[in-house]
Amino acid sequence: MNSTSQFTSSFWSYYIIAIVVLSFIGLAWLLLSQNQVKAPPKGEEVKTMGHSWDGIEEYNNPLPRWWFYMFIATMVAGVVYLLVYPGLGDFKGFAGWTSKNQYEKEVEAANKQYGELYAKFGKMPVEQLAKDPQAQRIGQNLFNTYCIQCHGSDAKGSKGFPNLTDTDWLWGGTPEKISETISKSRVGVMAAWGPTLGEERVKDVANYVLSLSKPEEQYDPVRAQRGAAVFHNPPANCYTCHGDKGQGVQGTGPNLTDDVWLWGGSQKAIIDTITNGHHNQMPAWQNFLGNDKVHLLTAYVWGLSHPDGKALPTDSTNALGAKAAAAAKAAPAASQPAAVSASAASAPAAAPAATPAEDKADVTYDTQAGTQVATFFFATGKSDVAANAASVVGDVIAAGKEGKKLVISGYTDSTGNAAANAELSKKRAQAVQAFFEKQGVKAANIELRKPESTTGAQGNNAEGRRVEVKVAG
Known part of the structure; x- marks a missing residue:
């Protein structure tokens, strides 16, 4: 209980106090009521309670003294605890203890012990920290404490949570961008296009998306060809977020050509994503961890995808997947939208389909x-x-x-x-x-x-x- 309960009524505070006090009274009564039996005079046999289980009878003996006094001591300790610490409704206890101030004291003690070390690492470049064994151990400990719930113990993520060990970056893979992501949070939104496009055109777009990275047997080339038109034209205009070749736009939409999938790369999963959309959020850790710990986490995450300790072109610009890159090389980008398959690339270019009138033949x-x-x-x-x-x-x-x-x-x-x-x-x-x-x-x-x-x-x-x-x- 705390003072916020007073915003509605003080009843609940008194309710808790009553339950606790009555519980102590009840326990005291039970103890005293069972302490009426006295030891029989010397030479007399102890009477039984009249109960028998398989020939075993229960004697009517008094409570052992050691047990009686231990029970009393336990009750006294409970009363003392409730006077010192919170437990009686809104009463905070004479010690003034709260979980918050205990946490703050522990953090203060840890900062005194490790603050200088964190400050030292906080001044070192990320590239240098990524090669420092001690810094990486600390970074891994931070990651295991705060990050594995979403990104996994191996940092390879799971459905809806990105893999941090590859070179596919939605928000950028430079040290500055990774630090910004950890510090300030990210919110990713994929709009739900099902109501706008309808079931059939969603399937067409899904097949076109599959065609950007999958072998031809995994999609329908005819649907993919239709989907390309939807992808590049109103009302969808998917290329606005995902690029004219599906290569993605960092900070806006993921690369669709590299066969890396946040929500699944099967046709069913892609159809679901296009139809219903997705909303994802990376929490902000700046206020909780502070600059130095964020810096160490940045170095650890950056090191996972940069084993050679060198920057990569994909840190700031998405790269076309192998299939899309080959198609782009074979056909100049200006001539037509990205090729959707080997057969489609060699086929005659489709005439642009006329936009149908909304309500006439x-x-x-x-x-x-x-x-x-x-x-x-x-x-x-x-x-x-x-x-x-x-x-x-x-x-x-x-x-x-x-x-x-x-x-x-x-x-x-x-x-x-x-x-x-x-x-x-x-x-x-x-x-x-x-x-x-x-x-x-x-x-x-x-x-x-x-x-x-x-x-x-x-x-x-x-x-x-x-x-x-x-x-x-």
Whole structure:
């Protein structure tokens, strides 16, 4: 209990006092009530209590004197303790002890003992301290006390907490930046893009992100190609934080090309990150540890990722991962966004897709990773094909007439009744099928294929109200 309880009522202080005092009274009564039995006169046998367990009986003997006086001594010690130290409600005790002033005295004693040593190390450069065995031992002790809860005993971090032994730095890996991070704290925020982009475009961006560092078998090149457009254009504009090639911007967004992941690098984890966002905070240690201890911690952390004791280019500028660097070298950055895969880099450049009108029929055509794709957009609740469709998708019509397979998949947004939406997506796909048959494409060359998820967007979004037509061969 403390004085803050008085802000509401003094009842709780008196409540605690009453419980403690009544407990002592109860214990005293119990002791005295059990001390009524006297030893029998010499020569008489001690009576039993009438209890028997397997032939063993309980004698009615008086309390041993040593035990009786020890119990009294314990109660007296308890009373003395409660008078000297806090324990009776808001009563602080005659000694005036608090955990805070005890901590301050211990810190003061430690500063007297080690203050000169800390001050000595505080004047030495980080690079020098990183090579000093004594300084590193002290730095490691500080790290083990304050940092391993998040960064692990090996400093390699865990999900949501960064690895401090590699060369990937979100806020910079120079001694000055590391010291600033430890001293002043950091707050990292990844916005939740799920409501804005919708389920399908989130998957597209996730596949593009995977393509920046993963082998092609771990992502869908077609989705990656679409995701590249979302990454570099409104409404996402991911490159603002993550750089035009995904290399990241120190102090703003992490490098996506080096296969180092704070929240997981699987497709599921990346989709979750894009959809729901993340919020992370590194606490500020300056006021708690002071300058000299922060300096020693800085030297220890810097030494973990700089075993040679030399500064690295990645301390201040992110480096492209091997795959992204190779793609950037093969194709000049100005010609197109970063290559998403080996096959996509060699494919004809996709024509920029037109932005669909929010609530009316529209159609676009482009090539994605070498695949011809026509996208039909629809007004809310409608299945009417855009009037200019024939002139926009002439190449797809020609491919169908030549005998190539046209695969048609319908989508809806996530608003309204799910069953009705599913039926509407099917109706739209059938309307597109009828459109191509009217243009002279044989029904045998058209396939209606239900997509893995018919919901193309979260909310009422034109990206959801679409039908995609791919030329399959």
